[in-house]
Amino acid sequence: MSTLLLDALNQKADEFISLRRDIHRHPELAFDEHRTSALVADKLQSWGYAVERGLGGTGLVGRLVRGDGSRRLGLRADMDALPIHEATGLPHASCHEGVMHACGHDGHTAMLLAAAQHLAEHGDFSGTLNLIFQPAEEGGGGALRMMDDGLFEKYPCDAVFAMHNMPGIAQGRLVLREGAAMASSDYATVTLTGVGGHGAMPHRATDPVVAAASIVMALQTVVSRNIDPLQMAVVTVGALHAGKANNVIPQSATLELSVRALDREVRTRLEQRIKALITAQAESFGVAAQIDWRPGYAVLVNTPDETAFAREVALELVGDERVTLQGPAVTGSEDFAFMLERVPGSYLFIGNGDGDSAGACMVHNPGYDFNDANLPIGAAYWALLAQRFLV
Numbered sequence: 001m002s003t004l005l006l007d008a009l010n011q012k013a014d015e016f017i018s019l020r021r022d023i024h025r026h027p028e029l030a031f032d033e034h035r036t037s038a039l040v041a042d043k044l045q046s047w048g049y050a051v052e053r054g055l056g057g058t059g060l061v062g063r064l065v066r067g068d069g070s071r072r073l074g075l076r077a078d079m080d081a082l083p084i085h086e087a088t089g090l091p092h093a094s095c096h097e098g099v100m101h102a103c104g105h106d107g108h109t110a111m112l113l114a115a116a117q118h119l120a121e122h123g124d125f126s127g128t129l130n131l132i133f134q135p136a137e138e139g140g141g142g143a144l145r146m147m148d149d150g151l152f153e154k155y156p157c158d159a160v161f162a163m164h165n166m167p168g169i170a171q172g173r174l175v176l177r178e179g180a181a182m183a184s185s186d187y188a189t190v191t192l193t194g195v196g197g198h199g200a201m202p203h204r205a206t207d208p209v210v211a212a213a214s215i216v217m218a219l220q221t222v223v224s225r226n227i228d229p230l231q232m233a234v235v236t237v238g239a240l241h242a243g244k245a246n247n248v249i250p251q252s253a254t255l256e257l258s259v260r261a262l263d264r265e266v267r268t269r270l271e272q273r274i275k276a277l278i279t280a281q282a283e284s285f286g287v288a289a290q291i292d293w294r295p296g297y298a299v300l301v302n303t304p305d306e307t308a309f310a311r312e313v314a315l316e317l318v319g320d321e322r323v324t325l326q327g328p329a330v331t332g333s334e335d336f337a338f339m340l341e342r343v344p345g346s347y348l349f350i351g352n353g354d355g356d357s358a359g360a361c362m363v364h365n366p367g368y369d370f371n372d373a374n375l376p377i378g379a380a381y382w383a384l385l386a387q388r389f390l391v
């Protein structure tokens, strides 16, 4: 175990717990992280990083070059909060009504800042360290926006890494995974248009409600009949809206779909089958179907060499009793997937707490809070990874 490094970061814990709680008190929604990004930029500059702001709106990069090493490393943290009304009752609870750091991005930002300070002061490395603070991870695709603004052209990286906390896993446990680790996430709005009429005379109307009901049931066969049973896929109809009165056949019905996969081919197959099924079903009922398909986040794939490297760093830091080398894949999504489509790298989870502990409260719950006990461990992981990579 790398106790010296952990000790060094434990000594800074109070400073970075205060910082984390300050960010928690002032949460900002996607692409609105002005205060947070200003705070991050100020800190990085004060420690000697060259900072560029305005990548992907409120995103920024801090760069530190040391020695003559040619390797270039990217470490990413996310900064945005969620539209949730906080119910923790904690002294550092959000002071912004209806906005809350309910996914722990305040902790991710603070962990990377703690590592940034340590590396600037004591970092024994040779090469280029790029610290990437991205906006809008929660559905806004902030990673993609930073890449559109030239992130990897301006700051080339040989590998990129990111970390997310995970409730339900013992505090401080590091969970890695090679291969597909998080799902793609696509969305569709389906509008069915029939002919409205009197509920007493259905033969004089074309009922989109019956078509919608049939489509919802038919969609259940996509996963069960069209996808390899050994593959993961999700098709959820999360909203179905039609009609207002018992004696009126409405003119239209709309469905909202969430579609997820852990494999790029499965993702493509889902889209093909869902579109074909809806089109054929609608035709059979005589209604028109319009499908607005919106691709969301890609499948997050951790590359083998970089994951093997990240595992070695985790083992060196906390020992094999606190590392899961190959954790399960999860059906949630993460826009770091877009960075991994361009640059090899690996994404890991750090346990936020399990059992009856406060840290076990799930992310996106109004009672959630990032576990501050993870700040030194997460920061030490980043510091060690940077020093082992940049040699």
Ligand SMILES: [Zn+2]
Binding pocket: 102, 103, 138, 363, 364
């Ligand atoms: Zn989240």
Ligand SMILES: [Zn+2]
Binding pocket: 103, 104, 105, 137, 164
């Ligand atoms: Zn998150």
